[in-house]
Amino acid sequence: MRFQFSMLASVLCLLGLVCGCGGGDPLGRREVSGTVTLDGAPLADGSISFQPVEKSTTSSGAVITNGAYSISREQGLPPGKYRVVINAVKPGTGLQMPAGGMPGDEVGTPAEELIPPGWNTESENFIEVGQSGPTEFKHEIVTKKQDKKEG
């Protein structure tokens, strides 16, 4: 039986060699996730993207569903500072495709933006992704003016 055992052992060694190490990631990306609320309620539909401002040389983003988004490590953000850009279609607005229509037949006017410019075209909201530490973020968008106490 010794013969078979040595055979098995060599097969196991071979397997170990083959499985080896995973592929490297030149950017050192990190998994990122978070929640988005609009005036306290989760943002139903929308998109979020991150524009590099410092250190990083790439951008990423995700679709927001029910107030949450996540980006896998393979597509994630390398450590650095990013500008947060969020957009969403105002419900009930936008081009509509008539029944049996072909692309180009859409009727209506372009969708209105639900998110204020301070969160997209003129965004002054940033996140920092560190070498380590948490990469979960909370984005709280406020459109209504805060109630000020009189007097």
Add this chain to the structure above:
Amino acid sequence: MVRNRLAFTLVELLVVIAIIGILIALLLPAVQAAREAARRSQCTNNLKQIALGVHNYHDTYKAFPIGGYGCCWGTWLLGVLPFVEQQALADLYQGEGYDGRPATPEPPRYGVAVNLPVTRTQVATYTCPSDSNTASMSLMSGVTFHNYVANYGNTNMLMITPLGTDTAGNPNRYGGAPFSWTWFQHGVTLDAKGIKLADVWDGTSNTLLFSETVQGKSGDLRGFAWWRSGSHFETYTTPNTAAPDVLNAASSCVMTDPANPPCTASTTLFHEYVAARSRHPGGVNAALCDGSVRFVANTINLDTWRWLGTIRGKEVLGQF
């Protein structure tokens, strides 16, 4: 004790079979990768043919073709057809060149009966074998989807809005593009110009001409290239990014099918832009204005990619 065997035992046979099985299992991924490499080289060749076709177009008309006429009256696909040996197909098409200004009668669109013999054709030169073909008679009257898209620059399809920042926090401003489209919508006009090679100030080897897209599935309209919005890409986002593409309307973006890359609908603040995308692992093929084709990794520096998208941005490119 003398052993004088003339046969293998069952256990020995099983071990041999197991080893052969493991060796084949080792080989299989390599075979699949070799198949994808072959498809990718076919895909690269198609892109080269298109780039050479555009150069021949430029020799004839002294400018690049128009990216798209209005929404529905021909895209660069038509302009380039005669230069990829499809003159007969190009001759069949009617109504090319109208830009959407009110007219009676309106010239035929890409999807009406007279043009369906052309727009139902799956043009092999415009199709990348790494992707699967979407077209079916039950979807969009059988109009075909294709895989190559024209460079509309570094911002969005309207080519006007400074959008986003570079890695130093500077705004990403539109720097010109080899292709544009004519537009008449909601009272605003935009006249497309056929860009000349002399307009490519950044140098033809530093400017993208074409790249790839994937064919949208289940009604998603990426790669629906007989129609304007399926025939362009912008370098605002890096290839195959997880950041959603911004499509013209909610009806064009189908996120319920996991085969489709992420997308969202455009709004009055967020105009249409689409990233270069492919089914190749790790990157996309891209043709430059000098006619060369190279494979660009998804990890390309964002600034470099955006600068590659402009014809007169006057940027100094890094390695890519």
